[in-house]
Amino acid sequence: MPVRRVVTGRSQEPRRRYAEELRRLRTTRGLSLRALADAVGWDPSHFRKLESGETPGGPEVAEALDQFYGTPGLLLAMWEMAIGDLTQFIQKYRRYMKLEAEAVSLWHYSASAPPGLLQTAGYAREALATGWIKESELDQQVKARMSRREVLEGDNPPLFRVILSEAVLRTALRDIAAWQEQLEYLVEASERPNITLQVLPFSAGPHGLMNTAVMFLRLTDGRAVAYYENDLRGELVEEYGSVEDLQRRYDAMRDLALPPAESRKFILRMLEVLPCEPST
Known part of the structure; x- marks a missing residue:
């Protein structure tokens, strides 16, 4: 059996992968955060947080970026996976809070x-x-x-x-x-x-x-x-x-x-x- 090759060095963690893809799409177009913000309509600081993984943002941003980059549905699907990962964290934290109280x-x-x-x-x-x-x-x-x-x-x-x-x-x-x-x-x-x-x-x-x-x-x-x-x-x-x-x-x-x-x-x-x- 041939050895499986690593085809990408990019993150396999959904939230981080989403952030990486947003940054890749912007830099491939040669856009600054300010230029992207002017084109799409959000504050530059919001896109900085998205690309650093500080926040996954909302679905409306993913949809707007899908339309801007010509990637229909891709970024929205990646956002949903990123949120799913975050939801698991929230569920674990809620369980912890319940245990802490007891x-x-x-x-x-x-x-x-x-x-x-x-x-x-x-x-x-x-x-x-x-x-x-x-x-x-x-x-x-x-x-x-x-x-x-x-x-x-x-x-x-x-x-x-x-x-x-x-x-x-x-x-x-x-x-x-x-x-x-x-x-x-x-x-x-x-x-x-x-x-x-x-x-x-x-x-x-x-x-x-x-x-x-x-x-x-x-x-x-x-x-x-x-x-x-x-x-x-x-x-x-x-x-x-x-x-x-x-x-x-x-x-x-x-x-x-x-x-x-x-x-x-x-x-x-x-x-x-x-x-x-x-x-x-």
Whole structure:
């Protein structure tokens, strides 16, 4: 049997492939993003997000581009596959949210940002805005993120252990007052009986979860599941061996983290060195 040849080096992931095809069609025509926007009628920044994979856009854009490029139905079909891939992600995330609400304990590692369960409204607003969420949807998204904090409240909240990379505490918001509020909230949260907060300092060196934020959920039936994510996507892990591998990485990293009392002092020192806001 002849060896199968690779006929293209392009991505096999539907959303990324869609973005690549949009970029290929535009550059083949020798068009800039501005020229394409002028011809089709959308803002150039929207096409930039489509071609970078930040958003798949809507079907009306795919149809308009099909007509413009003379590819009837091709881009719309690719968009449908890209959305199908995104839908699978949304379904997994919804399942994770359901499991999170039922968990008896949660263990989290934050690589670059405070976990959603410990974010203030000011932090959530600035962080979500960097994802190019429409202004009309921003308030709703912030409200939804704030509602997640209810998981850690009530008469019988789950135990929550969180390890923050020092990078989380060094990446300040542009709004100094909002950043101060976030740091103060972390200190307050660390004093609750159901929350254990630790800081992993840069001096700890490399570890097994350097670029991965991960949450472990211990469920009522004794099972553990994990959810890891980056800026573009997340993955729910339920297979025992894979969860155990992530757990071993977490345990090894936890041994390098500062104890809770020292971690609280670390955050308080960060508060002490915050720049004063200019007087008005």
